[in-house]
Amino acid sequence: MKIALLQLNPIVGDLAGNAELIRMGVARATQMGAELAVTSELALLGYPPRDLLLQEGFVRRAAVALEELARSLVDRCPAIVGTVERNPKPEGRPLYNSAAWLEGGQVKQVFHKRLLPTYDVFDEDRYFEPTQQLNAIEYRGLKIGLTICEDIWNDRDFWQHRRYAIDPVAEMAQAETDVLINLSASPFSAGKQDVRVKMMGSMARKHRLPLLYVNQVGGNDDLVFDGASCAFDRDGTLFASGAAFKPDVVLADLAQMSEPIAVWPSERAEELYGALVLGTRDYVRKCGFERVLLGLSGGIDSAVTAAIAVAALGADNVLGVLMPSPYSSRGSIEDAEALEKNLGIETQTIPIEPMMAAFERSLAGVFAGMEPGVAEENLQSRIRGNLLMALSNKFGRLLLTTGNKSELAVGYCTIYGDMSGGLAVISDVPKTQVYELARWMNRQGEVIPVATIEKPPSAELKPDQQDSDSLPPYEVLDEILRLHVELHWGAEEIVGQGFEAQVVERVLGLVKRAEFKRSQAAPGLRVTDRAFGTGWRMAIARR
Structure with missing residues (x-):
């Protein structure tokens, strides 16, 4: 089967514009001979939609936009589109983070995300209810297992510490799935792509299943999404990959898997x-x-x-x-x-x-x-x-x-x-x-x-x-800040790495006293594992 990964650059809240991006992507995929097209997570709404999800009118318009999109694709290949769906139950969060199967002009089936990240820049438990069901569908003789972003980030053999008790990928493998597809909106941070490739390759190899990953591209406020969608064969070998930092349509042919040319930048600065x-x-x-x-x-x-x-x-x-x-x-x-x-x-x-x-x-x-x-x-x-x-x-x-x-x-x-x-x-x-x-x-x-x-x-x-009149040398300052801000280390742990106690205490004191400034700063682009943006939540008045 030929599956197209639609690496698109949506705008948060632009339902009409995002639907048009998806329409054009599916049209191109169909021309390329794809039998199925897949978007990134919440592609119809743009990720992250944040508190737009609390507006009933917006959610209602998203549902209408999905139906209209399905009708417009009646003569195209089927598409799996990232969207939201209301939770009909009287308890739980009001919405599901979903993937809708569009075929023949209709919304044929809707699947929901199982693991909801609520840490760093993610706050999905604020809006979404997790599903307990396996997400699988039969299509053209293959059983396709669908996951959404965080669902693949919990492999017990890859991670020392797991955030969740369940592993949707392992459950899919046990249910005799033939191929795994992940709709993602995974923000960029330096070095993260290397971790992604190792993690997904390890997962595909362990379960002996092809794994296709489609990621959003583009900047939305402080978050930058790097794209770099990719596909792995059952041996964990990368056989298809999308461009970094720009839109792309990647055709993953499950019948002809061959190793691609690397497209990710080779240097950290790049x-x-x-x-x-x-x-x-x-x-x-x-x-x-x-x-x-x-x-x-x-x-x-x-x-x-x-x-x-x-x-x-x-x-x-x-x-x-x-x-x-x-x-x-x-x-x-x-x-x-x-x-x-x-x-x-x-x-x-x-x-x-x-x-x-x-x-x-x-x-x-x-x-x-x-x-x-x-x-x-x-x-x-x-x-x-x-x-x-x-x-x-x-x-x-x-x-x-x-x-x-x-x-x-x-x-x-x-x-x-x-x-x-x-x-x-x-x-x-x-x-x-x-x-x-x-x-x-x-x-x-x-x-x-x-x-x-x-x-x-x-x-x-x-x-x-x-600058050296007021601050330690930047080589020293930056390493202290990395340990404190990104790794959450305190003064005692940092001093244990050989830094002078007086310097460490002074730097950490400056970080604390500057909190009021950062709370009023302009939005900044997140490129490390922890930035002073939506993922940094620190009290200003504290001891």
Whole structure:
């Protein structure tokens, strides 16, 4: 049998637009000779629909859209479409996370998800009721077992710790299923694709069953879905694979399984870059914008953010704004100008010294007798934030913030200043990896000015300032943050890895005190296992 995996890029809530994507995908699959087409999880609604699922009218319209979609596919191959269905029982959650079998112009059968993730960025127990039934259907002499995303992430032989008591895949195998299909919406994080391939290959090999996995692609708010749909034969060998970070239709022929050419990026920087470009493009596009702007300081963070924006949207749609102060070095201004030429973007220069002087005069009486300090430094950042937001409002450009994960973690950023904006592009990229990205971008010629990469990082808010005046070296800081934020380690465990106790206690204290800033930050693109976004739930007032 030939099965088409429809790797689509839906928009959350766009029922008509998503249905059209599915129609076109099924039409293409039929032309390719597919006998069955499969979408990703909740493809009709877009994943994750979040609290749209609490709106009765939206759920009702989704049901109508599914029926209309079925009728429009009457002369196409059957399709399995990710959707929702109401729970008719008087108890439990109101909805099922479902997969509908569309054939002959009708919704022939509907299957439901069994394992509901409620951790990190997932909150499915808020909306969905799990089913207890096996999801299998006979088609063209084969017994097809259907699973939805989390259903395949509980293999007892692959995972040391399992979240659920049941294993839907093992139960399918025991029921003499011939092929397993998984509809997924699995968000990207660095290194995750390698885990997916190993897990699914191991599962297919153990149960001696072909396994087909179709994943959503595209950015939806902070989540980026990388696609990379794939198919494994009964030996666990990958024999078909979809593109990374772009829509695709993958034809998996169960009668002719041959190993494909690898399509996943070979370097961490390359996969991070692909995710950030896709996430930026889709966030801007799906929010109704075409153009963006950002502040250019001559530093590494704004340079990398600008390069990502150009790759996502084109140089003509990116505006860089230089806002030098009396503390801006000539080198930083020259680096920003060099970046402008390398990227081919438009720039504007607005010196902020006159505005700094106006604030100093207005505050002179209140601040009389006090030494200049953080308040005056932050004023510079807030002046720049106001200027950028004014340009955003005036010209209808989305403002991109340029702070990295290391700074956001410890609060080395100014609320209502450099944190102002609509999307924080690299807010889940540690500083050391920002440099890694910059060097990767320069692999075939200078994109990020070499001087920007080589000079010591500085906020340049006072004379001769360097980040190292306030923070540990980024190599040390980033590893402490990784252990604390991503692995949930406390101070004692981190110190046990050889870090100085005083440094660890200070860093963890900074992380805690910066919580109020992160709660007001712009949405950021999630590219690690734990980002400061929907998966980070920490109290602000705590001890």
